[in-house]
Amino acid sequence: MVRHRIPGEKMPAHFFTAGEVIEATGGALIIGEPDELFTGISIDSRTLKKGDIFICIKGERFDGHDFIPEAIAKGASCIIFSRYNVILLGSTIPHSLIAVGNTLGALSDLAYYHRKRxxxxxxxxxxxxxxxxxxxxxxxxxxxxxxxxxxxxxxxxxxxxxxxxxxxxxxxxxxxxxxxxxxxxxxxxxxxxxxxxxxxxxxxxxxxxxxxxxxxxxxxxxxxxxxxxxxxxxxxxxxxxxxxxxxxxxxxxxxxxxxxxxxxxxxxxxxxxxxxxxxxxxxxxxxxxxxxxxxxxxxxxxxxxxxxxxxxxxxxxxxxxxxxxFAFPKARFQMKKVKGMTIIDDAYNANPASFRCALDAFHHLPASGRKIMVMADMMELGNRAELFHQQMGEALSKTNVNVIVGIGPLSQGACDAAQTCGFNPRSIFRCSSLEQARTIISAIAKKNDTILLKGSRAMKLEDLLI
Known part of the structure; x- marks a missing residue:
């Protein structure tokens, strides 16, 4: 059953009428009435609730327009779609259908409209x-x-x-x-x-x-x-x-x-x-x-x-x-005990500034065993990427780190720079993959060692903990 807004009715904060959606997004009402009432907004047909608006967002892997029939079947009261897409509604017609120029922009516009409330x-x-x-x-x-x-x-x-x-x-x-x-x-x-x-x-x-x-x-x-x-x-x-x-x-x-x-x-x-x-x-x-x-x-x-x-x-x-x-967010210099070793997970992301901060903390951290630095490439550094990694290698050579494991071509450049600055070459391991790094770490790590994981998110260093 379609719900309409009663004039003067006080709505819950997160409700929208079709008229408000059109006002916020500049969209065109293809099917439906302006006073039709919707109880929420969803961009995921898997979590959509009955009465929601479903916005068809096109991403890198999925296009929300492909899930319109599923959204309608789950009870979506309104579909917001791109006027530049051909859409398949399936056997059931939604209560409201709104066409917009850009569905991602429509989501932002609705958020801004709601924020102003x-x-x-x-x-x-x-x-x-x-x-x-x-x-x-x-x-x-x-x-x-x-x-x-x-x-x-x-x-x-x-x-x-x-x-x-x-x-x-x-x-x-x-x-x-x-x-x-x-x-x-x-x-x-x-x-x-x-x-x-x-x-x-x-x-x-x-x-x-x-x-x-x-x-x-x-x-x-x-x-x-x-x-x-x-x-x-x-x-x-x-x-x-x-x-x-x-x-x-x-x-x-x-x-x-x-x-x-x-x-x-x-x-x-x-x-x-x-x-x-x-x-x-x-x-x-x-x-x-x-x-x-x-x-x-x-x-x-x-x-x-x-x-x-x-x-x-x-x-x-x-x-x-x-x-x-205060509990720090995951993968922000988090310490874990694993088989008698201390693993420091700082692998959420990395750039030269955050790398230096992590290295400073690692250097000053008391440890009864060796300190093993597992570093992976820092991404999106443009034409200075090699220079930054060389500088990280030079910085490593001036700390009390005992072993370096470098993963990726840029980190191998950091290993080369550390070796040039006097770091023991027998304690440097250059790896082309996480699997190779996991094998090396398993072979060299000992009880009481402290291991720091640092690298860009795209390098997926957290997979070493699996």
Missing amino acids: FAIPVIGITGSNGKTTTKEMISRLLSSKYKVLKNEGTQNNSIGLSLTLLNLRHHHEMAVLELGTNHFGEIRELARIAAPSVGVITNIGPAHLEFFGDEGGVLKEKWDLVEELAWPRIAILNGDDPLLRERPSGLPGDVTFFTFGIHHKADIMAQRVRRGKKKISFYVKRYPCSLTTVSRVNIYNALAAYTVARLFSVDAYDIIKGFQD
Whole structure:
């Protein structure tokens, strides 16, 4: 049975009428009535619920238009499709059929339309490293006082962000959203959709240089978050990052800036930093804080979170407790005991900056056995990829790492550079595949050894743990 909106009826926050869908997307209503009511939005026919709108998204492996009959059979009340596609409806006609120029754009437009229904603060987070950890920390601290929506995991592209925003409900008091990019213009578009009033930039580093060219290009892209902030336009920046310290010329005059850092004068600073065997401690003003990690770079993530939390009047003692209880996201310098060895999984992703941070933590980590560095190629570094890997090899030669296992052609270049700088050639293993690396590690690893896994996501280093 088709449900229609009754004039004056108060709808649940996530409901849409066909008329609202057309208003949001600029689409054309092919079948149906403007007052027909839909109870949710789905892009996956497997998880679609009766009464939902099904948006036909075309991806790299699947085209949602191919699943229209399945979506209708499962109870989809509305199908949003591309007017440039020929579609097969099957034996059953949906209650509503809406044609749009771009279905991915329609999803974003609906998310933006839904976002405007809520007069709540939205915090947007971007940067070359630490986005997910910072997002999780901010959410953890704010949740001690507010009902918070966040994007799960690393759902930080236009699809993930849009689906997250469509989960906004009346009980939410704020949203914390990670914004990711690897092409120019993506941050501007994500900021348009989310309309954040507070923007956090964790750092600027050599990431996705294949598309951004150099760190200046990275800064230009990330800075769009500041440019696109909604009122009251508050930006929170890493004061120790040289590019963020300089800031681009022509700053928006109506943006309020706060900074955080360790080494340079900032609004929020960490002092008296101590690195222990399993945790790191520091003071912010007079408050003692600690994190269950030995990776010093996470202090910056914590300072960003502290700044946001204090901005929204979270009690300092709730912040301290939040840091103590914080569980770091998967594959971010996570330590596991396996057959008497310590495995450090830092394989979620890698670029030169995050590699150096991981190597610093590994170097300072107390260990009773050998330290084995398993490194895989860092991707999307453009024409400086070989240089960056050579620099990583040189950096490795200056640490207390005992064994290097390099996987992939670029990492083999890092091995060559380490050897040239004096690293014992008998302790360097060059591998062309994960399977070869697994065989070598199984043969050389001993009880009490500590093994660090670091490489780009595309290299799938986590498969070594299987």
